[in-house]
Amino acid sequence: MTRRLHDRFIAQLRTSVREEVAEIKAEGNLEAVLSTLDAIVEEGKAREEPAWRPSGVPEKDMRSALAPGLLQQRDTLRRRVQRQEAENRQLAVAVRAGRRQLEALRLQGQARWQAWQPDGPCHVLPHP
Numbered sequence: 001m002t003r004r005l006h007d008r009f010i011a012q013l014r015t016s017v018r019e020e021v022a023e024i025k026a027e028g029n030l031e032a033v034l035s036t037l038d039a040i041v042e043e044g045k046a047r048e049e050p051a052w053r054p055s056g057v058p059e060k061d062m063r064s065a066l067a068p069g070l071l072q073q074r075d076t077l078r079r080r081v082q083r084q085e086a087e088n089r090q091l092a093v094a095v096r097a098g099r100r101q102l103e104a105l106r107l108q109g110q111a112r113w114q115a116w117q118p119d120g121p122c123h124v125l126p127h128p
Helices: 002-028 030-046 058-116
Strands: none
């Protein structure tokens, strides 16, 4: 008699579980979710490294999650700064050369202006 009760209980339990699973499938598109879960599990099997697990310390977890991206961003910014500094050095050389050229032209213009001046008092006001 105990055996029959046990068998009937197991049968009812199986029926109840099947009905609940069918209800969940109908409500929440469980098949798509389970397919996605299966794909994630298969992808995880192919990994050689262990999956990330939280340490229990939120600050440490945030640092470990953000650090690689921040380090990559820092390296990118450093390369940009180096390129910009190199360009600035080239531009500074060009500006110094332009200033030397302007000074030479100013001196040349001043010398020509003085060459045209008479030895006596100036009758025409110089053009600034």
